[in-house]
Amino acid sequence: MRSTQDELNTIRELICQTITREAGIRTTELAEMINIPERTMREHLRWLEDRGRIYQEKYNWYPLEDPRPQLRPLTFSPEEGLMLYLAVRLLVKLQDRRSLLSERMLHNLAQALSQDTKIGEYILQAAYQLTRRKQDAAHSRKSETLFTAHINRRWVRLTYQPYNGEPFETNFAPYTFEPSPIGMTIYTHGKSTIVNAMRTYKLERIQDVRLLSEPFEIEEDFDPSAWLKNAASIIGGDEVTEIVLRFSPSVVPRLRENSWFGFQEELIPDGDHLIMRFQVADTTDLKPWIRSWGAACEVLEPAALREEMMGETRRLAELYGWYVHRSTPSQQDDDPLGLNTTLNDFFG
Template identity: 30%
Template sequence: MGKTTRHEPATHEKARRLGEARRWLLARPYTAQELAEALEVHLRTAQRYIADLGAVPLDDRSRPPRYRLLTSEELSPVEALVTHSALRMLYHHAPGHNALYLEALLKLARRMPEPAQSVAIKSTEDLKRRLSHRLDEGDALGKVAEAWFRQQVLEFYYHKPGGSGQARRNEVEVYFIEVSRLNLGVYVIGYERGYHRSLRTYKLNRMSRIRPIGEERAYTIPADFDPRSYLSNAWGVVGSSGGEPVEVRLRFKKEAAYRLREGGYPDMELLDLPEGGLEARFTVGTDNHSFPLELLSWVQSWGPRVEVLEPENLRRRWLEEARQVLGEYAGEAYGDGGRDLSQWGGKVRP
């Protein structure tokens, strides 16, 4: 095959040989020795080409290993590990056994080299055994995805918590699918064209009788729809679909400050307090009653290490529920049949 000529610069020759090696590796997997023979170069030269091109070994335990190039659409082994870990976390929080997630986990596990591949596959089989008694929600996500990809209207019945108890029929043009940072639940964002005639957010496990209806390409996602903007004020996924966004101010004690400083909370401003605590300020979306409902459970999860300063309706609700808990269990807490709760209530600004 091509030999180096006396007048051909070495860098040009290397680039030409790398291009030739790339074509061979894209065609099929090769061992370093096979590639050396195909290119008529030394083994060490072929090994350098493999390294320079970023070729990866196949996951077939062959010895010597065979290498191939990943196309731009494929995941590298490390990318497969990152995706597998994220999907595994989502699977753990799924309310039902999700065959779609399970199959994706297996595919990602097979993209990892040994010994990680065997361990990841084993962990996936363990998930299948432990969750086989739960309902399968993979079909629901598949139908939502089908409608989104084909731009078909999605029909489903929705069980809204705290509502009448009756499921309401919806026809939605799906714009986006999001996973909540709070509960890792899957949510569908789209334009409800029947009753609400507005952009709405729906939790997947509250949807039933899901099916795409009508013709494909029945709608177009507006060019000005940007999920980043829609979700910018979302603490979970409600975002801009409810009331007007509100500014939240929380005061955290010193023992909670380290966790806030670790990050992971979007658009949160942290102000140092003299005693070592922090004041957190950020903006969140609200529901139709102008209440940041998604935020409440997160605030309550901090227990006595946080105080709500603003908005007033969140502070009032936080205090009311804290007093309810204390009222229920005051006798157990103090061992004296309870105390005057007004004293506890007076410890913080009402």
């Protein structure tokens, strides 16, 4: 007995063959020719368009050649397979929504790595973990459309909602993608026609995306990592700001365990404390990392970032009913340690 998925695949292949044979055919004509409801036909056409099989001009449908590259077979040593499993674990942690594309990939990996080691079993467990994520069909469709556009080198038409500002539409060529642990998301970087320049868009803020027929080319000298130059996570650039942080003794061993940002950080002992000095293009991605250390991390420079963190700390204290203020110089003379001021702030 044939499965529903087999029937869907058969219908979609028939639609593609018909459009190839009858280039320029309209939706109503297709529905009548294949004998399925027009509404159902529109759903199939959108599915095929999102995957780069067909494209629409006005009311007419045309076939697209499939330039999809084929991946070559790979052979992994058991140690390499285990490293691949660690990458899979990061993928599962990154995705807060269910992704059928990821699940299919993990099942294929599990099958390929099922012999001789338990790595395939571990990867299969990761796939089952993804199935428990919340369903978001619209997000999955947008992601797959962008991936298809990148693979087939096709422009897309997208609607984007900035964090601050009004939504806008633009044609976009997705050059590359980058995951970010901050916000558990993926960004795409490429050329945007609204500014005729390279831009970075967050997938969750893309409201709608449609594959276009026009191809794009990625310049030969394009460096996928160049846009992350001097970035703490995603936002990079050539202009940098020097950051100086001071860490409490309790976290110094933990701080020394990692190189945190992929570029050189200068560590300077300061008694029992440790000062970290480095440069970044933008502090937006850096702030969550600073906050994660709590009171064990003090911002020394730049002054603007220090003031911002002080303001956040003050508001956080007030949120829990603690009202902190700075003592005046005269108060410091009577109370050099600030104990009375602190006690009054916290206990009234």
